[in-house]
Amino acid sequence: MAREGGSGGPPGTTPGRRPSRFPGYDVLAQAGAWDATTAAVVFARTARQPELRFFTLAEEAVATLLFDHLLAQWDDPKVPVLEMIDARLAERQTDGWRFEDMPEDDTAWRLSLRGLDDDAREWYDAPFAELSPERRAALIEAVRARGSDRWRGLTAGHVWGLWTRYTATAFYSHPWAWNEIGYGGPAYPRGYMRLGLGLREPWEVPDTEPEEAPPEDDGSDDKRDDDLPARPGAPRTGLAGLVRSATDTLRQTTSPLGRVRDRNASAWLLPRGDARFDRRLVEGMRRFDDRDEVDLVVVGCGAGGATLAQRMSRYGWSVVCLEAGPFWDPDSDWVSDEAASHHLYWNDPRVIAGEDPVPLGANNSGRGVGGSTVHFAGYVPRFHPSDFRTYTEDGVGADWPLDYADLRASYERIEQELPVAGQYWPWGDPHPYPHAPHPVGGNGEVFLRGAAALGLEARVGPVAITNGRFGNRPHCVYRGFCLQGCKVNAKASTLITHVPDALAHGAEIRAQCMVTGVELDERGRLATGVRYVRDGRERFQRARTVAVAGYSIETPRLLLNSTSRRFPDGLCNDHDLVGRYVMVQGAPQTSGRFTQEVRSYKAPPPEVTSEEFYETRSDRPYRRGFSVQNVSPLPIVWAEHVTAQGHWGEDLRRYMRDYVHWATLGALCELLPQPGNRVTLAEEKDRYGLPVARFSYSQCENDRQVIRAAEAVMEDILRAAGASEVMTINRYAHLVGGCRMARDAAHGVVDADLRTFAVPNLLLTDGSVLPTQGSANPALTIMALVDRAAGRLAAGARAGLRTPSGDRR
Amino acid sequence: MIPRSRNPFAPARLARNVRHGRFERSLSLLTAAGSVITAAEIYLEHDRASFGNRVMWWPVVLGPVGAAAGVAGFLSERMARTALPIASAAIAANGLQGTYLHVRGIAEKPGGWSLARYNIETGPPLFAPLLVTMVGGMGLLAALLRRER
Numbered sequence: 016m017a018r019e020g021g022s023g024g025p026p027g028t029t030p031g032r033r034p035s036r037f038p039g040y041d042v043l044a045q046a047g048a049w050d051a052t053t054a055a056v057v058f059a060r061t062a063r064q065p066e067l068r069f070f071t072l073a074e075e076a077v078a079t080l081l082f083d084h085l086l087a088q089w090d091d092p093k094v095p096v097l098e099m100i101d102a103r104l105a106e107r108q109t110d111g112w113r114f115e116d117m118p119e120d121d122t123a124w125r126l127s128l129r130g131l132d133d134d135a136r137e138w139y140d141a142p143f144a145e146l147s148p149e150r151r152a153a154l155i156e157a158v159r160a161r162g163s164d165r166w167r168g169l170t171a172g173h174v175w176g177l178w179t180r181y182t183a184t185a186f187y188s189h190p191w192a193w194n195e196i197g198y199g200g201p202a203y204p205r206g207y208m209r210l211g212l213g214l215r216e217p218w219e220v221p222d223t224e225p226e227e228a229p230p231e232d233d234g235s236d237d238k239r240d241d242d243l244p245a246r247p248g249a250p251r252t253g254l255a256g257l258v259r260s261a262t263d264t265l266r267q268t269t270s271p272l273g274r275v276r277d278r279n280a281s282a283w284l285l286p287r288g289d290a291r292f293d294r295r296l297v298e299g300m301r302r303f304d305d306r307d308e309v310d311l312v313v314v315g316c317g318a319g320g321a322t323l324a325q326r327m328s329r330y331g332w333s334v335v336c337l338e339a340g341p342f343w344d345p346d347s348d349w350v351s352d353e354a355a356s357h358h359l360y361w362n363d364p365r366v367i368a369g370e371d372p373v374p375l376g377a378n379n380s381g382r383g384v385g386g387s388t389v390h391f392a393g394y395v396p397r398f399h400p401s402d403f404r405t406y407t408e409d410g411v412g413a414d415w416p417l418d419y420a421d422l423r424a425s426y427e428r429i430e431q432e433l434p435v436a437g438q439y440w441p442w443g444d445p446h447p448y449p450h451a452p453h454p455v456g457g458n459g460e461v462f463l464r465g466a467a468a469l470g471l472e473a474r475v476g477p478v479a480i481t482n483g484r485f486g487n488r489p490h491c492v493y494r495g496f497c498l499q500g501c502k503v504n505a506k507a508s509t510l511i512t513h514v515p516d517a518l519a520h521g522a523e524i525r526a527q528c529m530v531t532g533v534e535l536d537e538r539g540r541l542a543t544g545v546r547y548v549r550d551g552r553e554r555f556q557r558a559r560t561v562a563v564a565g566y567s568i569e570t571p572r573l574l575l576n577s578t579s580r581r582f583p584d585g586l587c588n589d590h591d592l593v594g595r596y597v598m599v600q601g602a603p604q605t606s607g608r609f610t611q612e613v614r615s616y617k618a619p620p621p622e623v624t625s626e627e628f629y630e631t632r633s634d635r636p637y638r639r640g641f642s643v644q645n646v647s648p649l650p651i652v653w654a655e656h657v658t659a660q661g662h663w664g665e666d667l668r669r670y671m672r673d674y675v676h677w678a679t680l681g682a683l684c685e686l687l688p689q690p691g692n693r694v695t696l697a698e699e700k701d702r703y704g705l706p707v708a709r710f711s712y713s714q715c716e717n718d719r720q721v722i723r724a725a726e727a728v729m730e731d732i733l734r735a736a737g738a739s740e741v742m743t744i745n746r747y748a749h750l751v752g753g754c755r756m757a758r759d760a761a762h763g764v765v766d767a768d769l770r771t772f773a774v775p776n777l778l779l780t781d782g783s784v785l786p787t788q789g790s791a792n793p794a795l796t797i798m799a800l801v802d803r804a805a806g807r808l809a810a811g812a813r814a815g816l817r818t819p820s821g822d823r824r
Numbered sequence: 825m826i827p828r829s830r831n832p833f834a835p836a837r838l839a840r841n842v843r844h845g846r847f848e849r850s851l852s853l854l855t856a857a858g859s860v861i862t863a864a865e866i867y868l869e870h871d872r873a874s875f876g877n878r879v880m881w882w883p884v885v886l887g888p889v890g891a892a893a894g895v896a897g898f899l900s901e902r903m904a905r906t907a908l909p910i911a912s913a914a915i916a917a918n919g920l921q922g923t924y925l926h927v928r929g930i931a932e933k934p935g936g937w938s939l940a941r942y943n944i945e946t947g948p949p950l951f952a953p954l955l956v957t958m959v960g961g962m963g964l965l966a967a968l969l970r971r972e973r
Contacts, residue, residue: 268874436874483874484876485874503934
């Protein structure tokens with residue numbers, strides 16, 4: 016019974032034709048300002064849905080009612096959630112990862128729907144579909160209330176997450192739901208121009224009930240006695256500091272851009288017109304034969320891999336970069352839409368385990384040329400000098416085999432190439448940015464206001480988004496879809512910041528190639544190339560040097576899967592270090608409700624930061640610290656926030672209608688590296704026949720304390736800014752470590768030049784080499800490490816074997 | 825009626841001078857002030873756009889040049905006939921160049937002229953460079969005037 020969605024319905028249709036808080040608002044009326052790819056994706060949702068392919072008749076009977084309950088959808092026209100979820104499962108558009116105690120999503124759906132029906136028969140002696148609405152709701156609530164207990168052979172909390180994730184994604188991807196919550200919808204090529212609290216585009220409709228306080232205030236008014244930590248040694252600059260920041264900034268804006276161009280001409284190799292990538296660069300790309308022994312083969316084309324490929328091809332090396340995903344065309348492959356950007360993540364099967372399993376996907380994986388920089392927020396703070404010696408200074412974590420000073424020049428080079436926009440940075444090693452800070456949206460304004468009220472230093476930036484022209488890249492249009500791939504070319508991704516220059520200098524970027532193993536010579540001393548699968552056939556690319564840049568899960572997995580007589584436990588794993596010390600940042604997010612409209616979907620999602628709590632402080636019980644940034648969830652992520660609080664049904668809809676009034680802050684908490692947090696190989700195999708990665712993660716007591724402190728600070732900031740209600744959810748962000756660098760082979764897998772101790776012509780050039788993670792987003796540091804390593808590699812090229820030169824640090 | 829004041833900028837005399845096309849010195853000074861003010865505003869606006877094209881420094885640098893030429897023209901008749909028109913012509917031309925660059929910037933925003941209203945409002949200011957040309961025009965005009973008596 017495929018429900019007819021109608022052809023978009025009359026203007027301003029809302030689900031169930033409920034009276035709207037945004038009277039007359041019709042997001043589809045703006046479709047003329049959308050690009051064709053995005054419009055097609057959105058209009059497909061209001062068109063007739065395909066027949067069911069996944070759910071059986073029995074499952075359909077339960078699922079239909081379950082979805083109606085979860086979303087309180089009782090009246091026509093209904094968002095066709097059943098059909099949308101069915102299509103997703105039939106086409107296996109799943110996230111790939113699964114909890115160790117759960118089956119894959121499609122099986123979990125079947126089991127949980129049957130479980131609900133079994134519950135109904137057991138409790139009320141009737142099938143679920145024949146119960147009264149009250150009884151059905153009671154059964155659903157019973158599953159939610161079980162939390163982490165087992166239910167029908169599954170973990171109830173994970174079932175609840177599965178149900179709410181799929182239903183909220185389907186429902187809040189629909190333009191009728193956008194009408195109901197006043198959300199602006201797609202924003203390309205037209206972006207936004209009125210940023211800030213209480214401001215609306217000419218076509219946006221004001222909320223008629225701005226004062227409506229969501230009912231059922233669950234007593235969250237209990238002010239935490241855990242008050243704000245004493246003000247740390249804030250970066251008091253004084254006159255000398257002001258002069259220094261002014262002259263440093265002036266030096267950035269007056270230095271000739273030719274210097275950047277001479278180093279990396281990517282921004283000038285992009286087309287000037289409406290196309291975002293010059294296809295001639297791809298079509299005219301130099302192509303190597305598998306039998307050619309290239310100077311360097313790079314595995315993975317993300318932040319680390321693309322940077323290395325660009326640098327080494329500039330140095331005259333013959334380079335092949337193998338990428339498992341596609342070679343993106345931003346115009347046709349990316350959309351201004353949350354739900355339809357799923358293909359940007361690594362969705363191959365993975366198993367997550369441990370006491371605090373880390374879900375994978377949007378904020379810690381990537382796929383295709385550009386890797387996760389395609390959909391990262393572009394937030395690129397530097398690490399602090401203290402990050403490089405946490406063991407010496409704080410007795411936790413590890414010391415790096417290099418100092419901040421070794422990376423400073425690389426940081427500066429990469430910041431100019433991205434380029435980075437932001438205010439003069441007072442924390443860590445104070446430094447200017449090449450581009451001016453962006454104007455802040457409503458969410459950033461809330462943060463600045465709250466920080467000012469508390470006397471906290473907060474600054475705008477640093478974000479790798481052009482604020483002005485850069486080469487042929489245009490100015491940002493503040494469309495807010497940074498996490499869905501920038502269709503403007505304003506936000507940096509290595510696809511546009513390093514790949515064009517690499518191609519122009521003779522590198523080959525070979526997309527759709529999944530590397531399955533690194534091969535060594537007969538004695539197991541040197542790497543000879545990599546095995547990879549393309550079009551279903553295994554091939555072998557010969558190379559004199561191999562660099563693996565697959566990030567913290569795939570790099571260890573590839574090494575562990577590359578066994579030989581010399582390395583029976585996995586390549587470079589003599590000391591059982593491969594896959595260990597994987598780190599994620601604790602990233603709790605706190606939202607606050609404001610009477611003014613925030614409309615956080617405009618402007619870059621993170622814009623404002625405070626690093627006041629970054630380092631260890633004597634007045635706190637924990638070591639290391641956290642940074643606070645604003646984050647700006649789009650409707651589907653916002654729905655995850657709301658459902659994580661246990662809200663569903665009518666309650667969920669009520670909170671969602673309030674979307675434009677909420678501002679959200681997110682912390683990045685430095686969680687400590689632990690040997691037990693590791694990637695190993697699971698029993699199950701993927702479509703290439705290789706064992707998939709199993710990622711186990713558990714927090715330690717220090718981690719929990721840092722996260723709690725960050726939550727308290729964020730709630731204080733939002734309340735100081737005037738929030739009437741706050742809610743906090745826990746999540747994780749980023750992923751580093753797994754093949755840490757160290758001074759010697761007993762403590763790490765690679766040295767400071769990113770060369771493995773075990774195989775001299777094998778490098779690891781990605782985030783997996785980080786020994787600690789700081790409270791900064793890791794992309795810039797990954798690229799800076801690779802920039803430095805590339806220089807060392809090139810300098811050593813004439814020293815016989817192609818290895819980094821000079822004294823081993 | 826011969827004005828008593830020997831000061832050429834006394835109100836009555838000034839008005840008479842202007843009516844007879846004798847205001848080279850005052851317009852030179854006005855050109856100098858206009859150059860400085862526009863250059864300061866342009867610095868702020870262009871800094872906001874990160875001097876993404878280093879050409880964006882030109883109008884900022886031409887500001888002090890116009891100011892110097894204007895003051896020189898105020899002080900010396902010879903300068904008013906040489907330095908001032910040269911500097912003013914450069915400023916006027918730079919304004920036209922800026923107009924071209926701003927129009928191109930608007931056209932290269934996503935959607936280009938098909939989103940004309942949005943792109944003009946959010947892009948580089950369309951008419952601002954012509955104000956620079958106006959300042960240059962003032963200087964050129966000053967060079968042709970008679971000096972105050």
